[in-house]
Structures are given as structure tokens and as C-alpha cells.
Amino acid sequence: MEERINNDAAVVLLSGGQDSTTCLFWAKERFATVTAITFDYGQTHRAETEVARAMAERAGAGWRLVNAPFIGSVGSSSLTDSSIKMDEERPEGAFPNTFVPGRNLFFLGIAAVTARELGMNHIVTGVSQTDYSGYPDCRDSFIKSMNVTLNEAMDYQFVIDTPLMWLDKEATWALADRLGVFDLVRSETLTCYNGIKGDGCGHCPACKLRREGLEAYLKHRNR
Numbered sequence: 252m253e254e255r256i257n258n259d260a261a262v263v264l265l266s267g268g269q270d271s272t273t274c275l276f277w278a279k280e281r282f283a284t285v286t287a288i289t290f291d292y293g294q295t296h297r298a299e300t301e302v303a304r305a306m307a308e309r310a311g312a313g314w315r316l317v318n319a320p321f322i323g324s325v326g327s328s329s330l331t332d333s334s335i336k337m338d339e340e341r342p343e344g345a346f347p348n349t350f351v352p353g354r355n356l357f358f359l360g361i362a363a364v365t366a367r368e369l370g371m372n373h374i375v376t377g378v379s380q381t382d383y384s385g386y387p388d389c390r391d392s393f394i395k396s397m398n399v400t401l402n403e404a405m406d407y408q409f410v411i412d413t414p415l416m417w418l419d420k421e422a423t424w425a426l427a428d429r430l431g432v433f434d435l436v437r438s439e440t441l442t443c444y445n446g447i448k449g450d451g452c453g454h455c456p457a458c459k460l461r462r463e464g465l466e467a468y469l470k471h472r473n474r
């Protein structure tokens with residue numbers, strides 16, 4: 252079993268947003284074989300999956316779409332239920348309602364099974380503790396714990412890579428630039444909670460975070 256694992260291959264969780272697209276190109280630089288995996292989890296903006304497919308194609312990576320609508324239906328979130336008004340700010344002492352309970356738990360579980368089927372052991376995800384929006388499943392402690400759990404669950408040596416864990420949004424833009432995909436990430440990815448590509452709607456929490464990082468990066472870059 253162990254000897255057929257390809258250590259030079261990775262599955263990348265790809266939503267089509269800034270972070271996961273940057274991770275896709277990061278993985279392409281590091282691994283000989285890359286397969287992106289995108290989830291239809293009942294998100295209101297399904298356009299995300301089309302963007303993800305296009306980004307995988309641009310990167311020359313394989314692409315798989317996994318239908319997992321139960322993720323959005325067992326828990327409630329403003330990203331999967333259009334009748335819930337989205338929190339624009341993080342409420343004091345609580346998660347914003349853009350939190351999709353269990354999302355990264357399910358995503359990583361499914362990605363690990365996929366990686367094992369493909370004989371790959373790296374799993375790349377764009378989670379970040381620095382700008383984590385209050386989502387507990389983006390923190391380093393969760394990822395490390397999940398990595399141990401997955402290895403125990405399948406008796407397999409998965410390695411979860413989190414290249415953005417300690418980067419803020421400005422540093423994430425700098426990474427995209429170093430990878431030669433700054434313009435692509437800026438104009439073609441979809442981070443906006445209102446489903447608008449590129450610079451987005453400008454006022455949702457995801458757009459605000461992305462724009463503040465971009466402005467900070469451009470200020471330093473043009474100096």
C-alpha cells in the first residue's frame with residue numbers, strides 16, 4: 252500500500268476564489284501532478300464552480316466536481332440559504348452567519364478519500380488563521396487535528412499543506428504575484444459573497460478583506 256503512494260502529487264481544494272486559486276498555482280509549482288477538487292455544497296452562488304473549472308484548466312490541473320449538497324442543508328448559513336440576511340460585520344462573541352458549519356471538516360474528509368483513491372498524499376487548502384473571519388475550521392489547530400484524524404481513519408500518511416495559514420491578504424496577493432498569476436487572480440477569481448467576479452460587489456466581508464489586502468499590496472508594489 253505505502254509504496255504506491257505518489258509523494259509528488261497533490262489534491263487542491265479549489266473554490267475559485269483568490270485564496271484557493273493562489274494555492275492551486277502554488278501546488279503546480281511544487282508538485283508534478285495536481286488535481287483540483289471543487290464542491291457543490293448548496294452555495295447560493297453556483298457560478299463559483301464554473302470559475303473553479305476555468306482556473307483548473309488555466310493551471311493545467313485535473314479537475315473534479317463533487318456534489319455534496321448535504322453540507323449546506325444540514326447546517327444553516329447565509330451562504331447556502333438566501334432567506335438569511337448576510338452579516339456584514341462579525342457579531343460580538345459569535346460567528347458571522349456566513350460560517351458554514353462543518354464545511355472544511357467535510358471538504359477535507361472528501362478530499363482525503365479522493366487523494367487516497369488517486370494514490371496521492373498531499374492535500375492543499377487555502378485556509379488562513381491570520382484573516383480567518385472567525386471561522387474555527389480555518390485555524391491551524393483544526394487542520395493539525397484533522398490531519399491526524401484522517402491518517403488514523405484510513406491508515407494513510409496524508410500531508411495537509413496550508414501555504415496561506417500565516418499570511419494576511421496582502422501577503423497572499425504578493426504570493427500570487429510571485430507565482431506570475433496576479434492579474435489572473437485579480438480579474439478572474441470569485442471571492443465575493445454576492446457572486447461577482449474580480450473586484451466583486453465591494454461591500455460584503457469577503458470583498459472588503461480582499462480589497463484592503465490588494466490596496467496595501469499595490470501601495471508597496473508600486474513604490
Ligand code: ZN
Binds near residue numbers: 451452457
Ligand atoms: Zn462582495
